[in-house]
Amino acid sequence: MTVMRTGLLNLTEDRTKGFLQHFTDHPIKGMMIGAVLTALLQSSSAVMVITVGLVAAGYLSFYQSIGIMLGSNIGTTLTTELITLDISNYVFPLLIIGFLLLFSKKKLPFSIGSSIFGLGCLFVAMGGFESLALPLSLFPNVQEFLMHTNDRHLIGVFLGTVITALIHSSSATVGISMSFLNNGLLSLPAGIAIMLGANIGTCITAYMASIGGIKEAKLTAYAHIWLNVFGVLAFFPLIPLLGKVVEFLAVSADVQLAHSSVIFNIVCSFVALPFVKPFSRFVERLHR
Structure with a gap:
């Protein structure tokens, strides 16, 4: 994911900064x-790091950054949906083409190569998680831990x-959970609980x-943390209900978990959108 992110960022970093500066005057646009x-x-994480950097440099205000973080929470769900796709027939060509382009001294082909190679590695890693989940679960300590996770969602x-x-990387954490789900070692509610925690953990970057x-800049980071904490607190009692909703939407366990991430982040962002001003004042008062 780091290799893929590097390639994509090299291709779009200047434009990304330009868009963030010029189209974030209103939370909806942000x-x-x-x-x-x-x-x-x-x-x-990459978008939030760029946003914090722009706020630190004075190009964006703290208020403007809140709209961006609401959108970033929605946009990151595309990765979890992407890793549920079966593109096993295309992984090897992606790796070969991407690897060859990495030797280019020009920025454009190198960046494209990084993106393609990173994407191929992502699917290889997912296959690795899938194959390791079952052998790993045979260890008594791992079995006991999975049982506790299935019984206690707070864990x-x-x-x-x-x-x-x-x-x-919240997407990688969700991907690991998907491999345990597909092997029947983790219940869907437990997977959703891990996904909720991943949304808090991603704030560390x-x-x-x-x-x-x-x-x-510090207020932007604090707002990102509080936004995700409030969302998790709101959804934690609704884990069983969310599980039933996604079971209705998809058959495969990994797709169900991906859908739960989409629903959680979209609902949280749209509910928070009308309260951006009072939320920003809350963060400013709390972290004087």
């Missing part, structure tokens, strides 16, 4: 731009938060980017 750019870059939220904070920055 949310739309944040969603589109995150979908293109396949990383909410799942904690697990998703910690893993995502360590690997800086923006927070680290704000360290040493101006006050507004």
Whole structure:
């Protein structure tokens, strides 16, 4: 994912900064731009790091950044939907073409090569998770831990938060959960709990980017954390209901989890959108 993100960022970084500066005067515009750019870059963390950097440099205000983070939460769900696709016949050509383009000294082919090679590696990694899930579950300690996660959803939220904070990718955490789901080792509600925690854990990247920055940059990072924490607190009691909804929408367990991520982030972002001003004042008062 880092290789793919590098390639996509090299292709679009200048334009990304331009869009973020010029089309975020209203939270609705900010949310739309944040969603589109995150979908293109396949990383909410990358968009948030760029946003924090622009706020720190004085090109964006803290208020403008909130719309972008609402959109980035929506855009990142494209990755979880993407990794549920079966493109096994195309993975090897993607790796070969991408690997060859990595040797180019020109920016455009190198960036395209990074994107293609990273995408191929992502699907190889997902296959690796899938094949390792069952052997890993044979260890007694892992079995016991999975049982606790299935019984206590709060453990799942904690697990998703910690893993995502360590690997800086909520999509990868959800992908790992999908492999356990597909092998019947993890229940759907437990997978949803891990997905909720992953949304909190992904805030660590923006927070680290704000360290040493101006006050507004730090407020942006804090707002990102609080936004996701409030969303998780609101949805945590609704985990069983969300599980039933996605079971109606899809048959495959991994697709159900991907859909739950889409529903969670879209609902949270659209509910928060009318309250951007009071939310920004809340964060400013809390973190004076």
